[in-house]
Amino acid sequence: MSIFRFPLLVWLGIGILIVCLGIRQSFGIFMMPISEYFGTGREFFSFAIALQNLLFGVFQPFVGMAADKWGAKRIIILGAISYAAGLYLTSIAVEPSMLYLSLGVLVGLGLSATSYVIVLGAVAKVVPAQHTAKAFGLTTAAGSFGMFAMIPGAQTLMTHFDWQGALQAFALLCTAMIAFAMFMKSSKSSEQSKQALDDSQTLKQALSEAFAHKGYWLIHAGFFVCGFHVMFIATHLPSYLADKSLPASSAAMALAYVGIFNIFGSYFWGVMGDRFNKRHVMSALYFVRTLVIGAFVTLPVTEQTAAIFGAAIGFCWLGTVPLTSGLVRQIFGARYLSTLYGLVFFTHQVGSFLGAWVGGRIYDHYGSYDPIWWSTVILAFAAALIHLPINDKPVARLAMQN
Template sequence: MSIFRFPLLVWLGIGILIISLGIRQSFGIFMMPITDTFQSGREFFSLAIALQNLLFGLFQPFVGMAADRFGAKRIITMGGVAYAFGLYLTSIATGTGVLYISMGVLIGLGLSATSYVIVLGAVAKVVPAEHTAKAFGLTAAMGSFGMFAVIPGAQSLLANYDWQTAMQVFAMFCTLMIAFAVFMKTANPSSSASGQAEQEQTLKEAMAEAFRHPGYWLIHAGFFVCGFQVMFIATHLPSYIADKGLPGNTAAMALAYVGIFNIFGSYFWGLMGDRFNKRYVMTSLYMMRSVVLTLFITVPLTTNTATIFGAAIGFCWLGTVPLTSGLVRQIFGPRYMSTLYGLVFFTHQIGSFIGAWVGGRVFDYYGSYEPIWWTTVVLALAAALIHLPINDKPVTRPTLQSA
């Protein structure tokens, strides 16, 4: 299937992801101006972002269940409202406590309803199984364009205005997600092309089936590592680069390169997931991460090496998304994918919480990010090995298959 023949829902989902994830990935460059405003250490901002990511994941299974039951359109609309309100409330905050509610709770809820789990769950119901990884890869890739487009825009806003104005501009952009959701027509689960056995399976049975599958828990473990790595880098890379005395726009450029190369990387890893065994492709991705991270730590940091790192880590940044979601869909089918992938994503966000928070904690304690950088290398190697023993064959349901 050509990418140009994908249903309209796929392209609307891409638009939603561009806005939702683009804004989210820009929060790292707000760390220093916000902490300067409130005269606080970096752990405060790190904890607010960590709380956002934890709640992003905590809300995800419940939001996924709601999307499986009521459809993605309503859930994305609700998420766009929460996201916009959280950004606006952040912009008018006068104390640090408010940011835990606005950046933590509200934006966490908004992200859970407007990001990969909901969009990919909707896509899974309208794209044939043999093209799932490619469709997921395209969605993740084009969604990543938001990182490339939004971060330089945020940097420009911070250079010409204050961070409060930038947050308010972002809040207005969230209304576009609501507009896109209005035109989404998601498939009715009962009429999907998944087979009778899957249609007759209840949500409780689907969850019990997944919890009994050892590979499901290995998928959780691998995605935990992904969350730890990407959120530590997204949150702390700008400050790490600034600490080394490099110009302020170096960090923005490095993150922008993460975004643009993630576009190519996500689609590439999605294509590889359709052509080869997803487990081996995932192992290759994490091995590449470990090499890139090791080189970044050991090579002297300059503007050029920071930019090269952004491009290299960007190529394997969110390639885990089409592969992980593709494994869940391949093993358990599309019927309850938003729920089952939502649970996996919760584990990802636990990793994100720890990566964002511990990064700031380690810096405030040691005055250096070096220990946490080496931790990301070790975790990448562990994740590469974790995926090898997964049994990725579709589950059989004997009692329903006999019918």
């Protein structure tokens, strides 16, 4: 299937992810100005972002269940409102503790209702199974385009106004997600409608089936590592480069390169997941991450190496999303994908929580990011090995339907 023949819902989902994830990935730019404004150390902002990511994960399974029951449209609209409210309240906060509610709870809830799990769950219901990874890869790449566009935009807004004005502009931008969601319909292909009619599995049965599958828990473990990686790098790379006496523009450019190269990387890994065994492709991705991060912390840090690192890590940044969601869909089917992938995403966000928070805590304690950088190398290598023994064959229930 050509990407130009994908249903309209896929393109609406892409628009939602561009806004949702573009804003989210820009938060690292705000660490130093917000920390200086409130006179706190970096751990304070790190913990607010960590709390956001943890609650993002905690809310995700429940939001996924709601989307499976009532449809993605309503959930995305409510999530966009929560997202906008969280950003605006952060911009007018006078006490640092307010950020735990605004940037932590409200934005965390907004993210859970507008990001990958909900959008990919809707996409899985309108795209044939053999093209799932490609569609997921294209949709995932949209979030990367948002990162490429939003991070320089955030830097420009803060230069001409201040961090408060930048967050208020982003709050206003959240209304675009509402507009996209208004046009979403839950239409299904005839093949998928037939499968839904034939499949009388309940949510409780789906959960029991997944929890009894060893491969499902290995998928959880691998996605934990992904969360640890991406949130540590997104949150702390700007500060790490500043510590190396590089200008703020180099950090913005490095993160922008992460975004633009992930556009190609997400689609590439998704296509590879349709052509080859997804678990083997996933292992290859984590081996690449191991080499890229190891080289970055070994070589001298310059503007050039920072840019190269951004491009290289960007190529394998969120390629895990179409592969991981594709594995869950391949093994368990599409009906409860938002719920089952939502649970996997919760584990991802536990990793994100630790990556954001521990990074700041390690820095404040040791005055260096080196210990946490090397831990990311070890985790990447472990994740590459974890995916090899996964049994990725469809469960017996799906095999009987075929």
